[in-house]
Amino acid sequence: MDPQHPVKTAVASTGGAHFAFTDRWGGVSAAPYEQLNLGGAVGDDPAAVLANRTLAARGLGLDPERVVWMNQVHGRDVAVVDAPWDGASRIPAVDAVVTARRGLALAVLTADCTPVLLADPVAGVAAAAHAGRPGLVAGVVPAAVEAMAALGAEPSRIVAHTGPAVCGRCYEVPEDMRAEVAGAVPASWSTTGWGTPAVDVTAGVHAQLEALGVGERHRSPVCTRESGDHYSYRRDRTTGRLAGYVWLDG
Secondary structure (H helix, E strand, C coil): CCCCCCCCEEEEEECCEEEEEECCCCCCCCCCCCCCCCCCCCCCCHHHHHHHHHHHHHHCCCCHHHEECCECCCCCCEEEECCCCCCHHHCCECCEEEECCCCCEEEEEECCCEEEEEEECCCCEEEEEEECHHHHHHCHHHHHHHHHHHCCCCHHHCEEEECCECCCCCCECCHHHHHHHHHHCHHHEEECCCCCEEECHHHHHHHHHHHHCCCEEEECCCECCCCCCCCCHHHHCCCCCEEEEEEECC
């Protein structure tokens, strides 16, 4: 690990619920994944990814073996979990995980998509969701909130944090794609800083959360495409993955 770049995370806590987002520094991966790549399916050395996941978890005071990951596929399926998966082959293809098990950390990987962390500290229910453009349209965030409610969460009590993601000024798309996404989620309509059609996924996520009655919402100001401290697939193509973590005190 580079001593000039220890593992750093943006962490927030509310009523025993904890939310954290990593940047790219403090890990052991070599270029082009330097340094804290937490994604296991991007071509990086698996041993480096495992070491990075251990560093990140311990930096947050978490047991690396008590973190639940997903096989993200840009859909809306949700898995309800009460323990880590029994081996990598058991990790399902989902884009949200929900738990009522306190002390169990849920993780979401991104490199431009919007990481969504949710918790109802009163009910003791948490969720992590991966909201890219397809997931936004498919409704992965509403699906996660619905799964939380089934476990006793109330939207009015849910605290939401969205992490570093490509912003609406940088996520250029074809005009017909912008129209399609905005047709499903109007708040996602955007224009790049250079005047071409764009999509603002994070704005769309927050509009969905607001419509669901989630009142306490926090949005990271970081645009991954603009920030050299964060991974961006749209900027670099071959690159690492950031992670968002959410957990509740046991």
